[in-house]
Amino acid sequence: MSEKGINRRQFLHTSGLVIASAALAGGGGALLLDPSTARATAFSTLDEHTAKTLLTMSRHLYPSKSIDDDEYAKTIERFDAKAKADRDFAKLLQDGVASLDRASQGKWLDASDEVRLQTLKSIKGTPFFQAVRGTLIGADGPYNLPDVWKKFGYQGSSWQFGGYLNRGFDDIAWLPKD
Numbered sequence: 001m002s003e004k005g006i007n008r009r010q011f012l013h014t015s016g017l018v019i020a021s022a023a024l025a026g027g028g029g030a031l032l033l034d035p036s037t038a039r040a041t042a043f044s045t046l047d048e049h050t051a052k053t054l055l056t057m058s059r060h061l062y063p064s065k066s067i068d069d070d071e072y073a074k075t076i077e078r079f080d081a082k083a084k085a086d087r088d089f090a091k092l093l094q095d096g097v098a099s100l101d102r103a104s105q106g107k108w109l110d111a112s113d114e115v116r117l118q119t120l121k122s123i124k125g126t127p128f129f130q131a132v133r134g135t136l137i138g139a140d141g142p143y144n145l146p147d148v149w150k151k152f153g154y155q156g157s158s159w160q161f162g163g164y165l166n167r168g169f170d171d172i173a174w175l176p177k178d
């Protein structure tokens with residue numbers, strides 16, 4: 001440390017440790033720390049392994065370089081809220097993650113990308129897989145976040161502004177002009 005105090009990196013590191021300690025001391029649950037955004041996500045129902053597995057599974061099902069882990073984590077927060085209110089849903093998620101681990105003969109998170117993909121393909125008809133997939137493409141998924149819309153150039157709904165003829169029609173710059 002310099003005489004001026006701590007630098008930004010030291011502050012973020014220290015505050016992350018304080019947040020992690022407080023979250024874990026305050027009742028358990030899982031905690032995901034994203035060092036790139038210095039955002040801590042504490043879960044009240046999902047354990048850390050389940051939360052991390054769901055986040056990684058989300059990235060495998062709907063991969064995008066444009067969507068940050070932080071935005072996928074917002075969907076996992078919704079899973080956690082639903083699991084808190086619905087014990088059957090919590091069990092579905094926990095059992096689903098356990099089935100991924102069993103199918104990959106260890107922790108699914110530690111498996112190669114090929115094993116992860118094959119494991120996901122093998123469970124695609126299960127209620128667990130369908131619940132995760134359905135949430136990701138639905139209203140609670142990352143593709144329904146205005147911050148994600150901006151990354152893809154989508155302005156959002158236009159009906160309240162008179163429709164796309166008055167807002168957004170023919171203003172895309174990424175298509176070639178023929």
